[in-house]
Amino acid sequence: xxxxxxxxxxxxxxxxxxxxxxxxxxxxxxxxxxxxxxxxxxxxxxxxxxxxxxxxxxxxxxxxxxxxxxxxxxxxxxxxxxxxxxxxxxxxxxxxxxxxxxxxxxxxxxxxxxxxxxxxxxxxxxxxxxxxxxxxxxxxxxxxxxxxxxxxxxxxxxxxxxxxxxxxxxxxxxxxxxxxxxxxxxxxxxxxxxxx
Numbered sequence: 001x002x003x004x005x006x007x008x009x010x011x012x013x014x015x016x017x018x019x020x021x022x023x024x025x026x027x028x029x030x031x032x033x034x035x036x037x038x039x040x041x042x043x044x045x046x047x048x049x050x051x052x053x054x055x056x057x058x059x060x061x062x063x064x065x066x067x068x069x070x071x072x073x074x075x076x077x078x079x080x081x082x083x084x085x086x087x088x089x090x091x092x093x094x095x096x097x098x099x100x101x102x103x104x105x106x107x108x109x110x111x112x113x114x115x116x117x118x119x120x121x122x123x124x125x126x127x128x129x130x131x132x133x134x135x136x137x138x139x140x141x142x143x144x145x146x147x148x149x150x151x152x153x154x155x156x157x158x159x160x161x162x163x164x165x166x167x168x169x170x171x172x173x174x175x176x177x178x179x180x181x182x183x184x185x186x187x188x189x190x191x192x193x194x195x196x
Contacts, residue, residue: 067193069111069113069114069115070111070114070115071114071115071116071117072110072114072115072116072117073117073118073119074105074108074116074117074118074119075119075121076103076104076105076108076118076119076120076121076130076185077103077104077120077121077122077123078101078102078103078104078121078122078123078124078128078142078165078183079101079102079103079104080099080100080101080124081099081100081101081102082097082098082099082100083097083098083100084096084097084098085098099177099179100179100182101124101177101179101182101183102182102183102184102185103130103163103183103184103185105185106184106185106186107185107186107188108163108185108186108187108188109187109188109190110155110187110188110189110190111155111189111190111192112155112156112157112158112189112190112191112192113154113155113156113192114154114155114189115152115153115154115155116152116153116154116155116187117150117151117152118130118150118151118152119148119150120139120142120148120149120150120151121142121147121148122142122143122144122145122146122147122148123145123146124144124145124177125144125145125174126144126174126175126176126177127141127142127143127144127147127167127173127174127175127176128141128142128147128165128167128176128183129141129142129165129166129167130142130149130151130163130164130165130166131163131164131165131166132153132161132162132163132187133162134157134159134161135153135155135156135161136153137151137152137153138151138166139151139166141167144174155187155189157189158189158190158191158192159188159189160186160187160188160189161186161187161188161189162184162185162186162187163184163185163186163187164183164184164185165180165183167180168180
């Protein structure tokens with residue numbers, strides 16, 4: 001089995017690869033952020049002004065040092081990032097406002113055996129849902145602006161798992177957003193000590 005130190009190393013590598021891919025996408029589409037939500041933060045990560053820092057290293061250490069299963073509670077909101085992007089169509093340039101959506105926090109780390117409680121809320125203008133398929137958990141439809149639900153499960157297997165919106169985009173019904181495929185986050189379940 002893979003040790004917790006290796007899992008942490010994998011997380012860091014995946015994080016920096018994601019930054020590189022995101023930077024490449026932004027550069028290739030000529031997007032120039034002129035306005036961004038300054039309060040936008042991911043769990044353990046802060047972005048803004050081109051700086052990236054890892055936070056809460058003490059929290060991560062306390063996770064690694066914990067031998068007993070615990071209940072860990074997270075408040076997750078479907079957040080929105082707005083920025084201006086320069087576009088070109090048949091020689092005509094324009095600046096458009098782009099809205100992207102993401103779960104905040106988009107990174108959750110727990111220990112194997114922990115009970116995970118997620119308080120999910122949707123302040124956006126369309127319906128959404130929240131799913132973690134590998135653990136068989138999902139919310140009902142989260143109504144626009146006020147939709148919220150609490151889900152709970154036991155993180156009974158170690159690994160890296162994706163959570164996302166479970167409602168595919170449908171403009172006619174007001175379901176989800178055009179950037180549906182980008183509404184993902186990562187749940188990392190650290191292997192329980194003594195199982196390496």
